[in-house]
Amino acid sequence: MTEPALTALALSLKVALWATGIDLVLGVAVGYLLARVRFPGRELLDALLTLPMVMPPTVLGYYLLVVIGRNGPLGAWLHDSFGINLIFTWQAAVIAAAVVAFPLVLKGARSAFETVDAQLEQAARVLGVSEVGVFLRVTLPLAWRGVLAGTLLAFARTMGEFGATLMVAGSIPGKTQTLSIAVYEAVQAGQDDTANLLVLVTSVTCVLVLVVASRLAPRRVVLA
């Protein structure tokens, strides 16, 4: 009973870490862009990237199928050029989780960067420090708490991701069956012991992440 549970937990952690890592890199880049650069369509971009937070995960999963499925533009290109098929793989689960949780990192990063006084960055420039140096020595040290808090929330969200993942990655035990999907399958099959264990493991993990996130988050940074 415990071995499938551990397999599902390991898979969930793998998917969550990959998805959160991708979200962190993209979220910091886009969050900085939205906070510091004025361009037409800025708020429209922000709204578009926030959509995954309000859309039903199944709708999102359907959109992903349309894009990365064998007949979708990205899926067809990947298949024809590299022979890669994403659907029903753990990588598809990573993509689904990353898209669903992205707004959490983006919102956290954007508001964290917006609280950094732009004049401090100007002061650093006049002192001769390069643009990369300004970001690494002034902007990021003053914003990292907000960025990290958003990232931890995203991690918790990806651990619990169900709908979109099921649509694009399916439920293949040992391959794409993550914790939250395994819970569903166990309940469906009447395996209450397995379900109890899975639920306990998931709950403890999510509570731990949330506690850490709330300790890191400065009060002025609004996360959602």
Next chain:
Amino acid sequence: MTIAVDIAATLRSGARTFELRTRFTAAGQRVVIYGASGAGKSQMLKAIAGLMRPHAGRIELGGRVLFDADAGIDISPQRRRVGYLFQDYALFPHLNVRQNIGFGLQRGWRNPPRRGDDAAVGYWLEAFGLEAVAHQLPEQLSGGQRQRVALARALVAEPDALLLDEPFAALDPALRVRMRQELDALQRRLDIPMLLITHDPDDAATFGGQILTMADGAIVDERFTGSGTWTSQTNEW
């Protein structure tokens, strides 16, 4: 040291637009730009430092062309070699006094060490009596100490000129008088060109030198004076 500025810029804040048409040449070691808030002084100073880009014109500092719209020259703020004292000092809140002063001396992607032993930083810590607070954060300092840290940070890299944006506005009146005297003595000792902008006629009178009066984005009056003899000619603010 000669500062030659001839710039045009259109500034937008909300729905309001403001035309900056500033032209002056200053040759002395002490230059004061005096004018009411909203006259465009700060933006003009930012243009000299490379923090605001005019749409036309030319800026020259000590024979170096920093900006020339026609020739396509726009030296980055990193390479203009000017010191800049921000109105509220813009000290890095996450770095201690020593790290703030040594910030520009340390190149690359890392901040200076918390307990460094850089000789130039040590010199300024001693010169400004900041040794006792070297390991404190800016939020733990008094107003006068903050200004000294900001001055040391701007001066430690030996810039070609020091630009000061309302250096005394954030201080209470008693401290203001003392810091004016400190700046006066500092300029005499270092013999570094200083360009100071202020809305306070007392600042202009105390600091002396070449005093340019600015209104609505343009220089409207220019006079030279020894320290303490100038009085404001325009009283509409």
